[in-house]
Amino acid sequence: MNYRKNLFFSILLAMIITGISFAGGTKESTSGQKEKQPVKLSALFMKQASYSEQDVRNMTAEFEKENPLIGISLEFVSYEALHDKIIAAAASGSGYDVILIDVIWPAEFATQGILRDITKEIPKSMIDKVFSGAWDTVLYKDRYYGIPWILDTEYLFYNKEMLKKAGISAPPKTLNDLADQAKIIKNKGIVKYPIIWAWQQSENVFLNYVVLVAGFGGSFFDDNGNPLFNSGGGLKALQYMVQSLKDGVSNPASLQAISDDELRVFGSEQAAFALNWTYMYNIANTDSSQSKVVGQVGVEPTPGDGVNVQIASVNGSMGLGITQSSKNPKEALKYIEYLTSSSVEAKYANLSLPMWKSYYEDPSKWPKGQKPLINAAQLSFAKLYNRPMLAHYTQFSTIMQKYLQKALLNQMSPKDALDAAAKEVVQEKANK
């Protein structure tokens, strides 16, 4: 019977351990609550967006100090879970007042009746002070469904040392320049695959494709919603991608890479060029624990074909919206106006670049060492190109991802792949 005694003690021990951790935990969770507030909002954010959880908590605390009658409970989830959370809450009929949304969602959420139309509440004066491309983040069919919050786009990053070694004096001005410079770098044996992309079969590959479509001056649909991407700029973009793989200038690992893999490959001197988001600049250029290329990173707006388009830039921003089910839309609006205000955005500008044009006019306010990035941002933000705003965006993107990968894997020619994609997109639309 000895083991039974032991069993008893081990269970007891486990209970004590959990009891201690439980007691330790409950203390803090109650202290955060504000019970006397007449209006209580709940908001859903993303953990570690450009702003960290703590930053958002600090901003919110400031807001609550200014508005003692509004209390806000915050929830933070990972980006992957953000969409699913909003959907699950909406499907169950209630949920959050304020939600963080990605640029590709307003069409879907507006059609589904999740988001509140706040067109009337946004002053005209504010609209003019913000990059118009930023507003596209929250626009659907000329109605405003929120306020843009975290502006982002994909830039062309390059390794200055490698370009110098290859005898290249200036970074590429056009997409063909990019391919040519990559060939020079490859032929000189400086790096095996000069360009790394994020072409994983997910939103990544479609995003990279959209940048190139923008660069080649293509568009996705005509005014009647018929596909256009299987000819012109849309076709050129995919041909460019496939050709760069064939020439060996693009890393074949791109096909399963996400943005993070790009950062790692670029940061370990295994690529001369990478197309990536804002965050990469400071990590690759300053964080010596993650990067071997500190101080060697150049950033430029992604170039276009040089004929019709000089700068290619995709809108990867986020926005703050108010739900249809919110019982306190007025207070919710006040809250999101505060978070997106120019003073708050300027205060946290080293984490996420403001959407207010005025910020870019006064370099004295810029954080140290950010000049190249802010210069590139100013040019790119003025030219933000949007992914198609479709209520059934996810279906569309899923189809595109599949066929883009088929072309990249040489299962289909670029033309066949895009034709097939166009056909399936039309079918799916009929299917609803």
Add this chain to the structure above:
Amino acid sequence: MRRSSYYRHKILKLIFIYFFVILLIASIIAPFFWLIVSSLASLKDLVAKPLHWIPRHLNLERYREIFLGQIGISFRYALRNSILVALLSTSVSFVLSLLAAYSLSRFPGKYRSNILYVMLATYMMPPVAILLSLYIMLRQIHLVNTIWGLSIVYCSFLTPFLTWILKGFIDTIPKEIEEAATIDGANRILILLRIVIPVAIPGIIAAVLLGVLMSWDEFFYALIFTSTNKAITLPVAIAQFTKRHSIDYGMMAAGGVVAALPPIILAVLLQRYLIQGLTSGSVKG
């Protein structure tokens, strides 16, 4: 002559056994070793080519962050939540399923065992499909984002499973052992406690481990049903180490190492019972 061949046979067998034991240990340790290295090394060293197996700069910074730092706050809550959910759901399902398994095993009706398979049906559904129905149910009883709600959901698939596992083990126990006790006039509960459980200890331990680990690892329900420090579990907290465009691989590795510890500690505590059971001679009596 015969004797030497006997020894040779025995030595061969020993070599055979140790060969495979070493192979087994290596196959387990190698990826885990890399996980630990990843949790200690800087990301720069991890992506180096050629790769150094023991990077020059190792530090415990990430563990400090997890146990004391700002980013680790959610993780620490999640550790508590996960322990509670695993204990709660496993213990409730265990008691229910032990009783159910015993009765199913000892009074087998023609269709009764089929009930089990029907009960398993929900576990067979992709979680995504039934997620929303469950979410709405939990919402109605105000258990969204609580460890209670999550535990109930886990019980719903653990109970049928544990019942089934335990029934399998109890089936293998010869009925004769109990019959003697029945003649002595002991009632069913007593027989279960005094005779069946001691004999079935290895099976029970396996079932408990299985229950704990199933709820320990469950991801999708937890992801949707919980969202604040009050209730998130470890897999959710670890998944939150990913950022919008980048993955904090080092933190995830450190989180994984820490998350693997409680089940291992439990396994160490239960280890001896797994070996005991019949070998300890409880059948002799």
Add this chain to the structure above:
Amino acid sequence: MLVVAGIVGFPFIKTIYTSLFNAPLIAYTRKAEWVGFENFIYAFINPSFMGGVFHTIYFSLLSISLNILLGVLTAMLLNQKFFGRAFVRTLVILPWALPTVVNAVLWRWIYNPTYGALNALLTQLHIIQNYRDWLGSAGLSTMTMVVLADTWKNYPLVTILVLAGLQMIPKEIYEAVKVDGANWWNTFWRITLPGVRPALLVALVLKTIDGLRVFDIVYLMTAGGPASATKTISFYVYQEAFGFLRLGQASAFSVINVTIIFVFVIFYIKFIRSEGISG
């Protein structure tokens, strides 16, 4: 028991019911319409989904065989006497205790084509010349690599179950057979296998269900790529429900998924029961 049955039964029946409707996930703007078996017809004529069925069955068959094979062998090994046995028995649980999220990220990192540990190891041992793209092929090899990552973590479950079964076989029986002069093979078939049959059945069914509904590891390691080569049934269920908001279609996919699982499970039970009678 009734509560459990309610929690268990309600969503199940609701899913079957929903699969017959053109049901939206969010019912603010659109009501569900009865569409009969249209969702099922769509599933069967949709080459992507049928590809998903194929990938799922491939994943399952490979992962079930590997899990059972490794699990049983390891359990039998751990049932032998050797130095450090208790330690190894605990060690075996280690991969199993690792959350799937971490396991997926770990293996994605290990397989990485530009800086992965597997490439480094194999080149340093001169087994391969150049770094390889382990998850890059559109054939079945990518799925195979995912199965290996999944098996590494999950086969200890089979080990523990079978080991428990082995432990519960009374020693006296082995001794009796030894006196009869039966060889190892005979003992295995006559005593060991029947003894662990219930544990094996549990392990088999559990692994089958897990295999046929596989989602997490695939989603995290490959996101279904390359060119949809690793999309599974559950992946399409997720995509339909949370991506396309078509709950009816997602439910139909789930019902098909459950049906496939049922076919497997009934097959095992019939097979193992008839074995039981003949043996």
